[in-house]
Amino acid sequence: MTVIVANDTPPAIRGLLKRWFVEPRSNVFVGSVNARTREKTLAYIRRNAPGLGLLVLATEKSSQGFSIECFGDTPRRPVRLSGLLLLAEAWSAEEADDGNADPC
Secondary structure, eight states, rough: OOEEEESOOOOOHHHHHHHHOOEETTEEEEEEOOOOOOOHHHHHHHOOOOHEEEEEEEOOOSSEEEEEEESOOOSSSEEEEEEEEEEEEEEEOOHHSSSEEEEE
16 A cells, blocks of 8 residues: 655656556545555656655555655655654754654
């Protein structure tokens, strides 16, 4: 399972994502694609819409069962805290420098 949350998706990118994903809400795409298709799709998006902010949650064989990646400017950032990946909603330079939260 893959979930992609995008910021202001251009129509061409939205059409591409709708080939493999369902869009339950605006700019939120959910689908079950293999890792290769997911990586190729994300590479295409990053190459053709470089300013687009993406938050990608994907199934992974780990203790949590998923991974979190972000590309571009997104309001939330993945952080590793005590070995767990979490999403930080408010991110400041001081939090990144205190050593407790390690940005991914």
